[in-house]
Amino acid sequence: MTRTITALLVLGTTPAHTLAQLVQPEELPQGFVVVVDDVARMGTTDMPMFLASNWGGWDPAKPEFKMTQRSDGRWQFVAEHDPERTGTLQFKFTLGSWDRVETTPDGADIDNRTLAKVDASGLDGEAPVIELTVPRFRSPADISQQRQSTQYRDLEITGTARRLQVAGGAGGAAGAMRDLIVWLPPGYDVNPEKTYPVLYLFDGQNIFEDHPGVPGEWHADETATKLITSGLIRDLVIVGVPHAGEFRAQEYLAFDGGRGAEPHGDRFAAWFMGEVMPRVERAFRVSTRPEDTGVGGASYGAAISLYIATQRPDRFGRLLLESMPPIGDAYIETVGAWPERVYIGVGGRELGENASVQARNQAYETWTRELDARLEGDGLADDRRLLVVSPHAHHNEAAWADRLPAALRFLFEAQ
Secondary structure, eight states: OEEEEOTTOOOOOOOTTSOOOEEOGGGOTTOEEEEEEETTOOOOSSSOOEEEEGGGTTOTTOGGGBOEEOTTSOEEEEEOOOTTOOSOOOEEEESSSGGGBEEOTTSOOOOOBOOOOEEGGGTTTOEEEEEEEEOEEOOHHHHHHHTOOOOOSOOOOSSEEEEEEEEOOSGGGTTOEEEEEEEEOTTGGGOTTOOBOEEEEESGGGTSOOOTTSSOOOOHHHHHHHHHHTTSBOOOEEEEEOOOGGGHHHHHOSSOOOSSSOOOHHHHHHHIIIIIHHHHHHHSOBOOSGGGEEEEEETHHHHHHHHHHHHOTTTOOEEEEESOOSOOHHHHTTOOOOOSEEEEEEETTTTOSOGGGHHHHHHHHHHHHHHHHHHHHTTOOTTTEEEEEETTOOSSHHHHHHHHHHHHHHHSBOO
């Protein structure tokens, strides 16, 4: 027997003299039932709904959490009580992958769901039915628009790379799930006692692969493989941290709110330091020494890298900045310590070839040279900083790929 709970929580018909006993549904020995109205009717027999949760390792299509379609068109999941499960249930609904996770009516990501407490005194041992609504699920069109790459498919990467799923972010992506792409150096799996330097690169969709949804790639896998096998750089792990699509600017801007996005970079930095890095350090044999730890990115990805590295120079001894826009002057003036080594790259034609943008191209280059001069003035001699200016290069992955060998050789030179 079950008792329906509408609007997340409706107390049972409890006599006035009976005190309410509010408990979490997951604590009830009789379990509970979740019924979901798929408003957009996107779920089908071939593409059923799943409850993706911390109970199931955040697997978006775990068979045990597949929901059943009812005769009224809604979807149902019966949760049996399991004493092995501890802690609050956190979940989202999917149609079998994170590419088809539930969203707000306008397609934005939502925070993880939790269940409201129910009144156990009015249940009489019956399992409560909790009725929820999903306005819509993410569609392929949404993914294309956001330029996300979290598809569960074979990675087309040179060498060994593994996915590592993390939850969270900042701004509109605070409740998102995303896959880190962790590239491992040759010999990683046959040297179980060895630890490795690590380089975290933002806009992780673009680091290793050129595929639909991203404008190009850095070719970091091919470049690192060649440099390592040639003995020019140390063996290192490279972690691609994907951006959050439409919320990219919110996450990557920490010190400039005039770019059409509310900056949440400070919260993103806290999430990166508190969630992403510990997750990588638990799963892979990476060093935590600052001289072995780098962070970097291009454009806004460079901006958040500069912010993170200068907030915690005790954690990051290597910083890679590519085509950073001329922003953050006020913040840079406050920086008290820089990482041990800083690489900076910029193109002479960042914004294109047209005469109308030449002044802005020059401003890009001038600002970058001034940043390099600031580093020199703050005590970073030639052996601690490297500026590479490519006169004909544009603001794109091809330029960053061309300059990557120099960056890696400077930041992680063979010892």
